[in-house]
Amino acid sequence: MNVTLKVWRQKSKNEPGRFVSYAVRNVSPDASFLEMLDVLNVELVKKGEEPIAFDHDCREGICGSCGIVIDGRAHGPGRGAATCELRMRSFREGDTIVAEPWRAAPFPVIKDLIVDRTAMDRIMYAGGYVSAKTGGVPDGNAILIPKPVADEAMDAASCIGCGACVAACPNSSAMLFVGAKVSQLALLPQGKVEAKRRVERMVDQMDKEGFGNCSNNYACEAECPKEISVTHIARLNMEFLKTTVA
Amino acid sequence: MEKLIAFYNSSIGKKVTMSLTGLFLCTFLVEHLVGNMILFAGREAFDSYSEFMVANPIIRAVEYLLFASLLFHPLVGLLLWINNKRARPQKYDVYMLKENTPLASRITMLTGSLVFLFLVVHLRTFFIPLRFAEVKPSPYGLVVEAFSSAPYCAFYLVALVFLAYHLRHGFQSAFQTLGLRTKSYIGLLDAVAFIFWFIIPLGFAAMPIYFYFFQPATTAAATALGVH
Numbered sequence: 317m318n319v320t321l322k323v324w325r326q327k328s329k330n331e332p333g334r335f336v337s338y339a340v341r342n343v344s345p346d347a348s349f350l351e352m353l354d355v356l357n358v359e360l361v362k363k364g365e366e367p368i369a370f371d372h373d374c375r376e377g378i379c380g381s382c383g384i385v386i387d388g389r390a391h392g393p394g395r396g397a398a399t400c401e402l403r404m405r406s407f408r409e410g411d412t413i414v415a416e417p418w419r420a421a422p423f424p425v426i427k428d429l430i431v432d433r434t435a436m437d438r439i440m441y442a443g444g445y446v447s448a449k450t451g452g453v454p455d456g457n458a459i460l461i462p463k464p465v466a467d468e469a470m471d472a473a474s475c476i477g478c479g480a481c482v483a484a485c486p487n488s489s490a491m492l493f494v495g496a497k498v499s500q501l502a503l504l505p506q507g508k509v510e511a512k513r514r515v516e517r518m519v520d521q522m523d524k525e526g527f528g529n530c531s532n533n534y535a536c537e538a539e540c541p542k543e544i545s546v547t548h549i550a551r552l553n554m555e556f557l558k559t560t561v562a
Numbered sequence: 563m564e565k566l567i568a569f570y571n572s573s574i575g576k577k578v579t580m581s582l583t584g585l586f587l588c589t590f591l592v593e594h595l596v597g598n599m600i601l602f603a604g605r606e607a608f609d610s611y612s613e614f615m616v617a618n619p620i621i622r623a624v625e626y627l628l629f630a631s632l633l634f635h636p637l638v639g640l641l642l643w644i645n646n647k648r649a650r651p652q653k654y655d656v657y658m659l660k661e662n663t664p665l666a667s668r669i670t671m672l673t674g675s676l677v678f679l680f681l682v683v684h685l686r687t688f689f690i691p692l693r694f695a696e697v698k699p700s701p702y703g704l705v706v707e708a709f710s711s712a713p714y715c716a717f718y719l720v721a722l723v724f725l726a727y728h729l730r731h732g733f734q735s736a737f738q739t740l741g742l743r744t745k746s747y748i749g750l751l752d753a754v755a756f757i758f759w760f761i762i763p764l765g766f767a768a769m770p771i772y773f774y775f776f777q778p779a780t781t782a783a784a785t786a787l788g789v790h
Contacts, residue, residue, distance in 0.1 A: 529573040529645060533659075553578075560565055
């Protein structure tokens with residue numbers, strides 16, 4: 317299939333960027349969006365032009381490296397898939413596809429479609445871990461956790477930290493990301509020990525990084541490649557409230 | 563106190579302020595609607611209810627809380643809105659938010675601002691004459707007079723549509739911010755939210771419709787003047 321790609325090109329963090337249109341010819345409808353970029357980049361290199369820079373790693377939707385806003389949607393059209401899982405058959409022959417980097421003040425563009433997402437790492441450093449010694453692998457059923465709670469924690473833990481929630485949110489809020497990270501640990505006995513300190517520090521860091529405020533319109537949940545529920549944001553709010561009230 | 567200031571300074575703290583003031587305003591809406599229903603019982607009943615409300619010290623005390631909420635809710639909302647705009651200095655060329663979110667949630671700031679403007683006019687029409695005029699008019703008469711005007715009725719009804727949209731998003735949002743919109747309560751919350759965003763504005767809409775269509779203009783003018 318043939319499409320036109322209108323893509324954001326920006327040489328570096330400090331230089332202004334602009335949109336450039338490229339004709340992409342003979343792409344397989346079964347190619348992923350990233351593979352389409354690979355095909356285009358080969359052409360660009362052959363012509364002696366700078367290839368389009370984009371983040372990628374596993375290319376099977378589990379690492380959280382890739383992330384492009386495609387036609388106004390984080391990770392492109394469809395639900396529950398990262399950019400690497402988006403197939404070209406999602407578009408029509410002759411379409412003009414607009415590809416932009418995540419747009420948020422805490423995510424400055426490094427080059428073309430690559431943004432600096434270390435703000436999310438700094439939120440994790442602030443408290444997204446268990447520092448208590450949990451010992452070796454416990455015997456089966458030594459720590460009893462009800463199945464629904466374990467499932468809920470597992471759902472939260474499926475967050476791959478891609479930043480689509482921030483990119484999709486009209487306020488560039490990171491509440492779904494922080495909600496998932498706080499939730500997965502707050503639900504489990506190993507994480508409960510430091511729950512209070514964790515939520516205080518992670519929310520504080522999130523605010524310092526300059527993310528916006530959640531206005532509960534749930535665009536994040538709709539665009540999350542792991543379909544993480546906004547009920548984790550409710551849990552984050554509750555955990556944070558408990559630190560002040562209790 | 564230090565803990566409270568730190569809480570308020572956080573993003574979640576400001577959202578909780580929005581939530582609590584919003585929910586307080588929602589409880590006021592219930593009281594206001596129930597009280598206004600007395601309008602259908604006639605002039606005497608409504609005027610004596612109005613008199614009771616003005617004379618009641620508890621109601622007067624709660625009134626301060628109401629005005630504080632009316633001030634803080636839009637003010638903190640504005641602060642959050644400015645902050646949110648700063649979080650995305652470079653806009654998207656194409657941004658399909660409408661594919662992922664309901665309309666009500668995308669226009670909360672707009673509907674809120676319009677409801678606030680409506681409230682200014684609303685207070686000017688009813689509250690200020692009733693509270694500050696040298697010769698206190700009949701509350702029932704004021705209502706009849708206001709709703710005998712077609713443009714005022716239309717303005718009132720349009721404002722109620724904006725209020726409905728504001729509550730459509732705001733009510734569930736308030737519970738989400740308080741951490742109470744959990745999987746087990748989403749169904750119940752949606753049902754209660756329906757009462758707030760649909761039934762209550764509909765109840766308020768009944769008044770201009772009733773007074774405009776079912777009260778002859780001559781009677782309306784006579785009642786406004788206090789002629790029995």
